[in-house]
Amino acid sequence: MAVDDARRLSSRSLQVSAWHHDAHTVVLNPNPERPAPTPSAISQTIADLRREGHRRVLTGALHEHEIGAFLDVGFTVHEKLHLLGHDLRDLPPTAVHPLRRAWRRDRAGILAVDALAFDDFWKLDGKGLDAAIRATPTARSRVLGGRSIRAYAVTGRAG
Structure with missing residues (x-):
């Protein structure tokens, strides 16, 4: 296989x-x-x-x-995943951060931000980013920043 x-x-x-x-x-x-x-x-x-x-x-x-x-069969728990929820009724005021669609040219910046945010075990490389984007039938990638990416998000929906 x-x-x-x-x-x-x-x-x-x-x-x-x-x-x-x-x-x-x-x-x-x-x-x-x-x-x-x-x-x-x-x-x-x-x-x-x-x-x-x-x-x-x-x-x-x-x-x-x-x-x-x-x-x-011998696996051990490596990490526990914490899923958080919010009822969205009482939200604090937020600043407006204009997000835009991520383009292919943003890829290096996205991976650089990811490398700063996560340790070696979790940080993405190009294949990992592709897999995250393809993980659901419908996905969107957004970035904050112009030529210099300051943040990114990959979201998806299935079913």
Whole structure:
């Protein structure tokens, strides 16, 4: 199974994709179109990846019902994801920051801002930025700044 292989989408309970900055690390995620993977499916995929020369496997954010199978085969919690909410009723006054659509020429500036904002584990490279933009069927990229990008946002919507 090759990393980012299109064949992974239809019949497998798991999807494999490349991890930025490291050719020996891959990301293993449950396929959202299939039932949650079993420990044996995860173990078999890990064995296949090891034979292909990969040395490390990470997952993306998992739903509660998916975590157990990964823990059963030796995965450990690397980080916990915090999802925050706001009811939007009592908002503080805000300054106006005119955002504009991100263009291809903004790419280097976006990656520079990202590198300043995140440590090495989370910061994006070009492939990671592309993956973030393609993560949902509908996506928008916005930037703050003219020639010098000061901030960026990638948002998406699925379903």
